[in-house]
Amino acid sequence: MRPPARPRAAGTARPRPEPEAAEVETLRPRPGRARGGARDEPAPARPPRRAGTTSRPAQEPQVAVVPAGRDDVVSDRLADRLAERTAMARHRFWRRLGWTVAALAAAAALVWGAFFSPLLALDADQVRVSGEGTTVDAGEVRDAVTAHAGVPLPRLDTVGLREQILAMNAVKDVHIARAWPDGLDVVLTSREPVAAVPQSGGEHALMDADGVQVATVREVPDGLPAIRVSLSDGAAGHRALDAALQVLGALPRTLAGEISTVSAATQDDVRTTLSDGRVIRWGSGDEVELKIRVAETLLEAEPSARTIDVSSPALPVTN
CATH class of the missing domain: 3.10.20.310 (membrane protein fhac)
Structure with missing residues (x-):
């Protein structure tokens, strides 16, 4: 006789026995037409299992095991790296400091050699x-x-x-x-003098083309003309002197060497007398370069003319 069944607690189910391998194969759906007319897709074929092999369990993640004393080794290495970096930084600092000091010393030596030494x-x-x-x-x-x-x-x-x-x-x-x-x-x-101006006491003032007195002499130097102008007229006399000096300062060396005397009654009546007695009337000091070219041309073209008037260079007159 079977023993009486044990009563189950409410809400619990009897565990079903696991199906055998043969039953699993029986229960697997076969290829063909399923219910409703749809064909089942064939199940992928499993590779044949080699004889004598068993299925391996899934590999578990490996966990590195740190041996005892590993923390001390890592700490020593970190300390060594830190000390090495500190030493390198200290070396760079001293090297830069050395280059800076050397540059300052070279600059100081250069300044001393240029500004204070007898070199x-x-x-x-x-x-x-x-x-x-x-x-x-x-x-x-x-x-x-x-x-x-x-x-x-x-x-x-x-x-x-x-x-x-x-x-x-x-x-x-x-x-x-x-x-x-x-x-x-x-x-x-x-300042080279171009004329000598008579002064009181028998002296002569040597004047340059700008009217600046460069020296005072008793005798007029050879080759330097004397200017006959009245400085007692005040401003008018000084204007006449400036006009005469302007003409003399523009003369070429060859022509200036032939002049013996210069007179200027006014600033518009400057005259020069050459060593051969010929007279050139310049008028004022305006257009003096043009007047010089005209006078040189007339001196060569009319050597017999005793007076050459170039006060109006466009209409020169000779007689």
Whole structure:
């Protein structure tokens, strides 16, 4: 007899037994037409299982196991890397500091050598003065320059030295250039007199083309014409003198060397007398270059003419 069945608790179901392999194969749907006329797709074929092999379970994720003492090794390596980086940073810092100090020292040496050392100091024997002409005292100019001997050329005040030389008599312009490493070139432009103006006491004032008095002499130098003009008329006399000097300053060297005297009663009546007695009437100092070309042409074309009037250069007159 079967033992009586044990009562089940409410809400529980009896577990079904697992089907056998043969039953599974029986229960698997076969290819063919299913209910409703639709054909079932054939199930993918499984690869044949080799004899003697068993199915392997799915591989589980591997977990690295850190052996004992591994943390200490990692810490030591990190400490070594940190120390290495610190040492490299310290090395870069000291290297940059060294280069900076070296550059500053080189700059300081360069400044000292250029501005304070005797390497570039002005040597009095290396001072060259030229262009003094006939009226500038070259010795006075040289003394003014050599007074700065021993001063390094970069520190030499050439602007102040130029003003000092320009204040000297008969100096019209001056150019100062440093001649490295220890010399100085001074090129002068002198005021050359073009006429002598009689003064009281029998003296003559040597005047340049700009009307600047460059010297005072007792005797008129050879080849320099004397201007006969009355300065007692005040402004009118000075205007007449300026007109005469303007004409004389524009004359070429060949023609100026033939002039013996110059007279200017007014600023519009400038006359020059040549060494052979011929007279050229220039009028005023206007259009003086055109007047000079006309006068030179007439002097060659009419050598017998005693008076050449070019006061109106477009209508010259000779007699």
